C-alpha cells in the first residue's frame with residue numbers, strides 16, 4: 001500500500017518521470033486517437049449518411065488529428081534524453097553523489113525525510129505519504145551534474161510538501177481521482193457510443209477534463225521544484241558556476257515535457273469535445 005501509485009510515479013520525478021509521463025501520454029494519445037476514431041465510427045452508426053454529408057472514410061480521418069501532439073511529445077522526449085545523457089558525462093567539482101546532495105539539502109532545511117534507493121533507471125521520486133525520497137542507482141550513486149540536478153529536483157518536492165505548497169497539495173489530492181479518470185474515460189466513451197447516450201459521452205469528456213486539469217496543476221509543481229533545486233544548488237555552493245547551465249538544461253528539458261503534455265491534453269480535450277457535438 002505504501003508503494004506510490006502509478007500516477008505518482010508518473011509525476012514525481014523530473015527526467016525519468018517526464019519520460020514515463022511521455023510514455024503514458026503516448027498511451028493516452030493512442031487511446032484518444034482510438035477514441036476519436038470510435039466517435040467517428042459512432043457517427044457513422046448514428047447518422048444515416050445522406051448525400052452531401054461527410055463520408056465514413058472522411059469521418060475516420062479525424063483520428064489523424066491526434067498526430068501533432070504525438071510528434072511534439074516524441075521531440076520533447078528526445079530532448080530530455082539527450083540533455084540527461086550530456087549532463088551525465090559532466091562530473092561535479094564537489095564530487096557529491098545524488099544521494100549525498102539530497103541528504104545535505106534536506107538537512108539544511110531541517111526536513112525529516114528518508115533517502116532510499118530504488119531499482120530501475122530514472123525511477124526517482126519523492127513519496128509524500130511515506131516522506132521518503134527514492135533515488136535510482138544512476139542518480140543516487142552518481143556524481144554527475146545530471147544526477148545532482150535530478151536529486152535536487154526531487155528534494156524540491158520534499159520542500160514543497162513540508163511547506164504545504166498549495167499546488168503540491170492539490171496535485172497529491174488529485175492523484176486517486178485522476179488514476180480512476182485516466183483509465184475510465186475511454187470505457188465510458190465506448191459505452192456512450194454503443195448505448196448512443198449523449199449523457200455518457202459527456203461524462204467521458206468530463207473525466208478526460210479531470211486528466212487535463214491534473215496536467216495543468218502538475219506544471220507549477222514541476223517547474224517550482226526545479227526552480228527551488230537550482231537556487232539551493234547554487235546558494236549552497238554544490239554546483240560551481242560552470243555546472244549551473246548544464247543542470248539547468250537537464251531540468252528545463254524535463255519541464256518542457258510537462259508543458260508539452262499539458263498542451264497536448266488540452267488539444268485532445270478540445271478535439272474530443274468538438275467531435276461529440278455533432
Ligand SMILES: [Zn+2]
Nearest residue numbers: 012013014222
Ligand atoms: Zn518532479
